[in-house]
Amino acid sequence: MNFELKTLSLSAAAAHKCDLLVLLVPEGFQPQTDPLSVLIAEALKAGDLETKPGRLLSLYLPAGIAARRLVLVGCGQGNAHAVRQAVQALGATFKSPAIKRAALVFAMDGEAGVVGAAVRAIADASYVYTATKSKAEPRSLSRVTVGVADAGAVRSEFATAAALVTGIEFAREWANRPANHATPTLVGEAAKALSKHAGIQCKLHGPAQVAKLGMGAFLAVAQGSEQPLRFVELHYDGAGRSQPPVVLIGKGITFDTGGISLKPAAEMDEMKFDMSGAASVLGVFRALAELRPAINVVGLIPACENMPDGKAVKPGDVVTSMSGQTIEILNTDAEGRLVLCDALTYAARFKPAAMIDVATLTGACVVALGGLRSGLFASDDELAARLVAAGDAALDPCWRMPLDDEYAEGLKSNFADLGNVAGRAGGAITAAKFLQRFVGDIPWAHLDIAGTAWKGGAAKGATGRPVGLLLHYLLDMAGAHAAKRKAAAPRRARPAA
Template identity: 85%
Template sequence: MNFELKTLSLAAAASHKCDLLVLLVPEGLAPQADALSQLVASAIKDGDLETKPGKQLSLYAPHGIAARRVVLLGCGKGGAHAVRQAVQALGATLKSAAIKRAALVFCMEPEVGAVGAAVRAMADASYVYTATKPKAEPRALSRVTVGVADAAAARAEFATAAALVTGIEYARDWANRPANHATPTLIGDAAKALARHAGIQCKLHGPAQVAKWGMGAFLAVAQGSDQPLRFIELRYDGAPRTQAPVVLVGKGITFDTGGISLKPAAEMDEMKFDMGGAASVLGVFRALAELRPAVNVVGLIPACENMPDGRAVKPGDVVTSMSGQTIEILNTDAEGRLVLCDALTYAARFKPQALIDIATLTGACVVALGALRSGLFASDDELAARLQAAGDAALDPCWRMPLDDDYADGLKSNFADVANVAGRAGGAITAAKFLQRFVGDLPWAHLDIAGTAWKGGAAKGATGRPVGLLLHYLLDVAATSGSRRKAAAPRRARAV
């Protein structure tokens, strides 16, 4: 979907030709003399429109208005959260086949974050998955004009949001695909496709190379599947090579049966979403290709299936990780931490300024935080604070959880250096403590997105989280490391 930002007053919006004109109406709006302002004022005065976020009044072909349909949309006090809530209420309208061009116009000076929230909410509300639905109607909405009083003032925020939408939708599309359409090989192909964008490189490694590196934990998870594993290495160079990169590690279990520790059949189909961390890394790189910020980023994705084949790893087996630590696998359904631990060890070779892993890791995190906030575990207070601030700015929030050393006691094993699970209590924390063993002294954070990466029920589907959080963090790194690289100027035809 294409977004454009325009300076658009309410008087000018009345003559803007489109299929749908949406006016964001805040509390206490002072009426002006133009037709749209008078229309809004009358609707509020007569009690036909409330300004609470999401309350709306739909009109068809009102006199003197160029748009065929007009929606007066309450947005409360006009903050980012209220604007997002309001626009999301337009879901059914935005998916109408008759709506191809829309304009979303602020009736007030937008607060910081409100323009970005509007762009992301428009994309989210109109998103349609079609990759494996050949007879499905694709998204009809193709162009959205965002109208504000001063486009220049909102330009940077708008550009970030538009790029973020591109990345989020890339992540959603791949996370939503059924496992037979998103095998480790196909995820590798998706990563390789990103290398067509300037500044991005991709390397794909197969089982032989992974075995050569000694990634015994990763290999153990993959050995029960007929699908060959892929270790995906992405690199974005937006800053001088002397600047240490941020390394993102995304869990890429393309389907998780639980292995020999088989999951219950109910809702097992949702285990295609167990590569949500990998999808978020792909989405971040897609957004980086649009924005070209001055930061270096490495993305690592250990991708494989977890299947209960006769060759599959068994409870009680002991494997040797790339770090040399041995692991007793007490539960084969705790496989994400096994593929991640080897990727985290590999990440150290890049000497990163920060190491962040993203994983749909534990049901315990869903119990603790629900679907609103991702779980954040960090060994570094500054990194934790920056990630939390980035999540708040992106409306993609997280919550810091404890990492006390005593939580690791349950991971002790009589037969290996460490067990891959502890007891039920504090399961999200003990999983994070397991991962912490493999990062050394690096500034490290772990995002458990088991509750936020997808929705179940009637709204079943990937959310694209935490692409927003990660991108805002990387932009913060770029801003503090130096000014953002200017986007390459478009080529112009030469006079001859």
């Protein structure tokens, strides 16, 4: 979809030709003398329009308005959260085949973040999956004009939001694909295709290369599948070589049966979403290609299937990870941590400023936090604070969870250096403690997105989270590096008077 930003007063909005004009009306709206202001004021006075977020009043061919359809939408206090809620209420409208060109105009001076929230909400509401449908109608909405009081003041925010939408939709597309249309090989090809963008390089490692690297834990998960594994290595070089990169690691289990520890049949189809961490890394790189920030980023994706073949790893088997630590696989359905631990060990070779792994790792995190916030575990307080702030800015929130050493007690094994599971209690935490064994002294964070990566039921589908959180974090770090360089730059001496 194409978004454009314009300076549009309410008077100019009334003359803007489009199929749909959406006006966001806040509490305390102050009308002027233009036709739209008069219409809003009359609707509020009559009680036909409320400013509570998401309350709608729809009109067809309104007099004096160039748009064919007009929708007045309450947006409460006009903050980013309320604007997103207001736009989400228009989901069915944005998907109407009759709506090809739309405009969304703020009937107020918006605070920081509202333009980005509106752009992301429009994209989310109008998204249509079509990849494996024979007669699917593609998204009819092709262009959206975002009208604000001063386009220049929010141009940077708008550009970030438009790039973020591109990345989120790329992530959603790959997470939504059925497993036979998103094999490890195809995921690798999707990553390779990103290298057509300036600044991005891709390297693919196959089974032989992974075996040579000594990734015994990753190999163990993949050995029950006929689909060959892929270890994807992406590089975005936006800064000088002297700047250490941030490494993003995405769990890429393209389908998870649980292996020999077989999952129940009910809703097992949703295990195609088990590569949502990998999809989010792909989405971040797609957005980086649009924005080109001054930062270096490495993306690692261990991609494979977890299947119950006769060659599959068995409960009680002991494998040797790339780090040299041995692991007793007590439950083959705790496979995500096995592929991630080898990727974490590999990531250390880049001497990163930080490592962040992203995974649909545990049902325990869903129990703890539901579908609102992703679980955040971090070894470094500054990294944790930046990720929390980035999530809040992106309306993609997370919640920091504990990493007390005592939680690792349950991972002790009589037959290996550690087991891959502990008891049921604190399952999301013990999974994070397992991963922490492979981190060393590098600042590290783990995002458990099992509750936020997709929705079930009638709204079944990938959300594209946490692409927003990760991109905002990277942009924040790019800004911090720029400020540091500026502060360190020698000042020119002033000429003598």
